[in-house]
Amino acid sequence: MTIRTYDNQKDRETVVALWRDVFTYATGHNDPERSIDRKVAAGEDGLFLVAEREGAVVGTVMGGYDGHRGWIYSLAVAEPARRLGLGTALVREVERRLADHGCPKINLQVLPDNRDVIAFYERLGYAVEERISLGKKTGQP
Numbered sequence: 413m414t415i416r417t418y419d420n421q422k423d424r425e426t427v428v429a430l431w432r433d434v435f436t437y438a439t440g441h442n443d444p445e446r447s448i449d450r451k452v453a454a455g456e457d458g459l460f461l462v463a464e465r466e467g468a469v470v471g472t473v474m475g476g477y478d479g480h481r482g483w484i485y486s487l488a489v490a491e492p493a494r495r496l497g498l499g500t501a502l503v504r505e506v507e508r509r510l511a512d513h514g515c516p517k518i519n520l521q522v523l524p525d526n527r528d529v530i531a532f533y534e535r536l537g538y539a540v541e542e543r544i545s546l547g548k549k550t551g552q553p
């Protein structure tokens with residue numbers, strides 16, 4: 413297993429297919445192509461990672477650091493490659509890289525009915541914090 417930085421030339425097609433497989437896209441701003449374009453346009457921060465197994469990309473995590481908090485998005489492992497430690501390795505590596513950026517705390521959001529993923533993160537030391545999550549669209553696609 414290898415965890416490495418996402419390469420837009422090499423990995424784009426596979427990552428788009430993986431995300432379409434793993435995530436349900438109810439809203440346009442989460443469209444995988446657009447999400448990748450925005451992340452790439454924001455500049456290389458070394459926080460968008462892929463996991464390779466036997467030469468194929470089978471997992472992703474997208475981190476972000478805004479100077480105050482680190483965020484984890486788009487953690488996904490292809491179904492046949494689950495329960496082999498890839499999800500854990502992706503989170504550990506993005507945590508390490510966020511810490512290298514000086515990030516003091518990492519946040520992430522999980523849908524309330526996604527109990528398995530909540531259990532996964534709790535095993536990795538994350539705690540559910542009582543907050544109300546608010547959001548607003550800016551008008552950008």
Ligand SMILES: CC(C)(COP(=O)(O)OP(=O)(O)OC[C@H]1O[C@@H](n2cnc3c(N)ncnc32)[C@H](O)[C@@H]1OP(=O)(O)O)[C@@H](O)C(=O)NCCC(=O)NCCS
Pocket residue numbers: 434485486487488489490493494495496497498499500501521522526528529531532535
């Ligand atoms: C969450 C996810 C990334 C985990 O990836 P993974 O590579 O299977 O994770 P790991 O192998 O590192 O699992 C580590 C531990 O987490 C727990 N865990 C992982 N998946 C679990 C599940 N479906 N149910 C219960 N516990 C689970 C287990 O304790 C596991 O250890 P074990 O296999 O020794 O029992 C993967 O299930 C996934 O892609 N899910 C769908 C996408 C998603 O919902 N992403 C998060 C939204 S942001």
